Amino acid sequence: MMHEKKVSAKQILSFRHDTAPRSLIPIDEPTFKLVIFSIQDEFFCIAGTHIREILPYSTIHFVPGCPPELEGVINIRGDITSVIRLGSLLGLNKTPITRHSSILLGIGDGLTSGLLVDRMVDVLDTPQSAIHSPATTLPDHLRTFVSGVYRYRNQAVTMLDLDLLFHEYLR
């Protein structure tokens, strides 16, 4: 046949590889760690840089005279750390302690405190572009310290800014 050229299978494969559509996601986009957890049935996340440690629930020492959302203190290898019931700061109803309850050791606004949550869900790496702006319909009390929304298994995950959360709480 005219103008047709016999080539090897390897040449065809090489050609197809060269012309294969490129992924639209740049592979060198920086990623960061996201710690996902739930309170009641709502999913929340905090950037991994703000979480020093994830601890199983342990008995919290009650401190008389603290506001109700401050559950008390725990002893982490000789360091005394406060524990806040995070759901109370987010305006959620108090939930009972279960075997899934966890304490996230959070750092924000120059302070460290444990954050009591109902359940740890996941820790994953995600590109910055996967975080979207929070909805404009967000309730006023959350608007101040919600920094974005992430999609996780078809579920909306509200991203919290711990610097702003601690700052607002102590204001």
Added chain:
Amino acid sequence: MVSMELSNTWLDLVLFQVGGYSFALEADQVISMYASNDQLKQKEFTFFSLADLLMLPATIFPITHQPRILEIKCQNVSLLVAVEEPVIFQRFRGNALHPFPEMIRRRLCQPAVLALVIWEEKLITLLDSDGLTIPARINESELTQKNSFELPE
């Protein structure tokens, strides 16, 4: 205060429990301890619960077993407070005493709650008896009169 090596310092504390929670007072804030009400039955005294003095609901620190009565200093008067066994006198090194974390310090609104002591891996709340609040229903003259008793031999 000049810098000092905390492990070279010590303080004496009286440890006790109320409603299953562990508390401590500096030993010089505790005047005496009575084994039971019997030792005080000659006179009429006003006993306080720790919950009252910390302005908390009585349900938080219910006295559950074998009460002891501590006579403690509170500003210029003395108070009788019902606590639970065991009441322990213990000497601690200075480095056993821990200030509250910043988050607690900035939200705590109870001047009698001073610090934490770690003892045998337990956390104990150190109280300052001068910071306790005498319930408003007790007037001062009544308080002084009812607590001006002679210590038993």
